[in-house]
Amino acid sequence: MRAGGRGSLAARADHPFRRADRPADGHQHLAQRPRQTHRRVALRGSGLPRVHRDEPAGPGGRAGGAGGRGRRTTDCPRHGVEGVGVTSFPTTVAALFPGAGLSAADGELRVPSPLDPAPSLGSRLGVDLRVKREDRLDDLGCGHKVRKLAHVIAHARAGGATTLVTAASVPSSQAVMVAASAARAGLGAHVVYCGDVQERPRSAAGNYLLVGLLGADVTWHEHTAWDRWPELLADVVARLRDQGEVPYAVPPGVTDWPGLLGSVELGLELAAQLPVDGVETHFVTAAGSGGTAFGIAIVAALLDLPWRVHGICLGTGPEGVLAEMDRQHADGEKALGTALPGPDRVRLHDGARGGGYDRWGRAEVTEIRRWLAHQRTLLDPTYTAKTAVGLAQLVADGIVPRGARVVFVHTGGSFRTLEGAPALDAELGALVRGPAAGPDSPAAVPEKNEESPS
Numbered sequence: 001m002r003a004g005g006r007g008s009l010a011a012r013a014d015h016p017f018r019r020a021d022r023p024a025d026g027h028q029h030l031a032q033r034p035r036q037t038h039r040r041v042a043l044r045g046s047g048l049p050r051v052h053r054d055e056p057a058g059p060g061g062r063a064g065g066a067g068g069r070g071r072r073t074t075d076c077p078r079h080g081v082e083g084v085g086v087t088s089f090p091t092t093v094a095a096l097f098p099g100a101g102l103s104a105a106d107g108e109l110r111v112p113s114p115l116d117p118a119p120s121l122g123s124r125l126g127v128d129l130r131v132k133r134e135d136r137l138d139d140l141g142c143g144h145k146v147r148k149l150a151h152v153i154a155h156a157r158a159g160g161a162t163t164l165v166t167a168a169s170v171p172s173s174q175a176v177m178v179a180a181s182a183a184r185a186g187l188g189a190h191v192v193y194c195g196d197v198q199e200r201p202r203s204a205a206g207n208y209l210l211v212g213l214l215g216a217d218v219t220w221h222e223h224t225a226w227d228r229w230p231e232l233l234a235d236v237v238a239r240l241r242d243q244g245e246v247p248y249a250v251p252p253g254v255t256d257w258p259g260l261l262g263s264v265e266l267g268l269e270l271a272a273q274l275p276v277d278g279v280e281t282h283f284v285t286a287a288g289s290g291g292t293a294f295g296i297a298i299v300a301a302l303l304d305l306p307w308r309v310h311g312i313c314l315g316t317g318p319e320g321v322l323a324e325m326d327r328q329h330a331d332g333e334k335a336l337g338t339a340l341p342g343p344d345r346v347r348l349h350d351g352a353r354g355g356g357y358d359r360w361g362r363a364e365v366t367e368i369r370r371w372l373a374h375q376r377t378l379l380d381p382t383y384t385a386k387t388a389v390g391l392a393q394l395v396a397d398g399i400v401p402r403g404a405r406v407v408f409v410h411t412g413g414s415f416r417t418l419e420g421a422p423a424l425d426a427e428l429g430a431l432v433r434g435p436a437a438g439p440d441s442p443a444a445v446p447e448k449n450e451e452s453p454s
Contacts, residue, residue, distance in 0.1 A: 142177035143412010148254035148262030161248035163188035167229040179214035189216035253289035263295020285409035287311030290325040301341035312390030318348040352390035373453035380413040
């Protein structure tokens with residue numbers, strides 16, 4: 001199969017186009033959504049396909065605004081072939097990869113996740129910025145990994161699994177996601193905590209509290225090198241198997257097949273939400289294991305879209321992330337029995353790692369403040385704040401041109417910020433260290449918060 005060719009999967013037309021109506025809250029829940037598998041593209045004699053898609057209508061009934069529904073027609077020189085006819089873009093993983101096997105369904109996910117305009121932030125960066133809100137897929141802030149885990153859960157249950165086992169650090173939203181998804185699916189959950197600077201909390205708070213409330217079992221390895229997680233995870237899997245359980249290991253980042261399908265699903269959803277106008281679009285996302293960026297890049301290649309995918313390295317450098325994407329690529333080709341576009345389509349960037357994974361300082365706090373002030377969106381310091389730092393660097397370095405269309409993928413995990421950190425206390429200064437008036441003393445003189453988002 002040739003990536004992006006006119007005879008590729010992008011040209012499949014064996015499914016009808018069906019309109020999907022949304023509930024009043026603006027989201028389509030998977031359990032309620034009609035199975036719309038392709039977007040219809042009608043090709044005119046001029047050779048320019050006319051893309052028909054249902055979109056919200058504006059206040060006056062005009063397509064493209066909020067409230068109601070309308071239809072927009074767009075000329076696009078990029079897609080299709082000359083002549084009259086109809087082709088379709090697949091909008092589901094099952095339509096793109098008929099050999100993917102099990103379909104995932106999590107009726108609690110709010111899909112599609114919003115693609116919000118960000119004019120205030122964009123004007124400060126000098127780009128046409130939109131934010132893909134994967135953090136709004138669920139109410140626990142687990143973000144994009146929930147999509148990936150939905151496919152993993154389907155695979156695990158088909159294999160008779162009784163318990164999900166994952167490795168994580170204390171602030172991990174993945175630990176919460178595994179515990180919550182397991183509980184809803186009627187499975188057990190076990191979290192192996194480890195990491196170079198990890199210590200067992202003396203009181204439960206944040207994501208660690210949620211893991212406990214969800215009833216997950218935990219195993220602790222304090223001050224243990226993070227790169228030992230595979231052996232520590234394997235030890236717990238073996239112990240559970242000896243106890244009669246059928247454990248299913250979920251690696252950090254949900255990087256094993258079929259988790260990659262969740263990122264492909266994200267790419268297909270973005271293809272349905274963005275204008276089909278031939279304009280180059282830059283996607284900027286966190287790259288811990290590279291799966292999110294790789295999934296988007298696969299869709300861009302197979303549908304021949306003018307997308308540039310940028311992965312912002314977080315803990316591991318580009319070589320390590322590329323090796324992980326190579327493994328996911330090989331696993332995907334083996335599972336599907338067909339060729340896939342390679343991870344070389346993802347451009348990795350190493351300038352925003354700062355102090356390393358889950359170590360944050362002024363640069364991350366500055367972005368958290370800026371996004372709160374100008375977008376009312378909370379970033380987390382481990383993933384999305386570093387990604388925002390990376391986006392600013394890409395624009396400043398000219399890698400993303402000024403005026404370009406940019407999609408920032410908010411992958412979730414924002415609850416981590418609410419747990420606090422020394423870097424945040426240092427940044428806020430008097431807010432946490434200033435004097436307080438006693439009950440019988442004159443009111444303390446207010447101290448100005450010197451830092452303000454720009």
